Amino acid sequence: MKTEDLILAAQVRELAAELRQQHAYSTKRELDARLPADQHETTEDFLTKYRAAHPITKFVPEALQKLEKVSEVIHDYLQSNQKK
DSSP states (O other): OOHHHHHHHHHHHHHHHHHHHHHHHHHHHHHHHHSOGGGOOOHHHHHHHHHHHSOGGGGHHHHHHHHHHHHHHHHHHHHHHHHO
16 A cells, blocks of 8 residues: 555545544434433433444545545645646
């Protein structure tokens, strides 16, 4: 594997973890809004169950898509600045 591949893999994994975390917190907020206060879980308990049910690999395609979009924007920006 080339260094660039390892860097990309690390970026994808980091972004996928961030996406999973965002989804987990929004899911918890939705559940808390629907459930009575006495049925709310602690954030830590909820995240433990959530991580078991939603592996990080579920978020890799979305992470790759977001990185691809960022790459396109950067590429377009660089091309437009080189013409000036």
